[in-house]
Amino acid sequence: MSLVVLKLGGSVVTDKDEPETVDDAGLAAAADAVASLAETGQVVVVHGGGSFGHHHAAEHGVSSESGTDNARGIRAIHDAMKDLNDAVLDALADRDVAALPVHPLSAGAREKDGSLSLSLSATEAMLDEGFVPVLHGDVISHAEKGATIVSGDDLVVSLASGLDADRVGLCSTVPGVLDTDGDVVPEITAFEDVSDALGGSDSTDVTGGMAAKVQKLLALGAPAHIFGPDGLSAFVAGESPGTVVRGE
Ligand SMILES: Nc1ncnc2c1ncn2[C@@H]1O[C@H](COP(=O)(O)OP(=O)(O)OP(=O)(O)O)[C@@H](O)[C@H]1O
């Protein structure tokens, strides 16, 4: 059975400029897409932080690089992400998708050099039992830094390689990676091809926006599609909307 890893960008499922606000229409469209995918194969969903994780992370001075040892702060970030995860799980349950949470804070850690080790046992067991695991960007223990932010994009890379995914999709608000003229770049095979056009995020974002996303996906070694909400149905249909990032 084919396995798809799909990331729902925080900018799709939340209103990224309004703290802790779900984008109901964006979430509904994304949940419809997951429901369609789950009818024909296995799906692992990952969602980003949007206005739930990034605001709390910025407030506590935590990013992918800067850590904290303040347990209350760590819990505030994690609790906000669990709230968003609940909203995603509810939207999927409303569509009869057997979705279950996997919280990275309790399933992984980062080494001193930032490399992520994520246990896949819960996710694999859920897939074997016919469930749809739903992970999320989170705060996670980091050797000698306390805890830092793990982006949903990092999780996608670990999951896609560890589970040997057949297809990888990242749905953001932009229709793909845009060049300096604002046109979608159909294919990226090297960071230098697009580095001039790549920036961070338009909103509060502690994990690096599009530049970090492309860099991580180039390291994946399997093609990954970046597209906007309008590309969701094409991705579900097996097409290649937006930009495909092909690593080595
Ligand atoms: N060349 C580019 N092409 C497309 N988007 C770009 C580019 N440079 C910067 N961006 C910005 O990258 C952002 C998308 O990355 P971002 O990390 O915010 O997305 P996301 O994954 O949907 O959200 P989250 O990180 O909350 O999950 C957009 O805000 C966009 O403006």
Ligand SMILES: C=C(C)CCOP(=O)(O)O
């Ligand atoms: C800010 C937090 C907690 C998660 C960030 O995940 P991302 O939005 O996928 O980068």
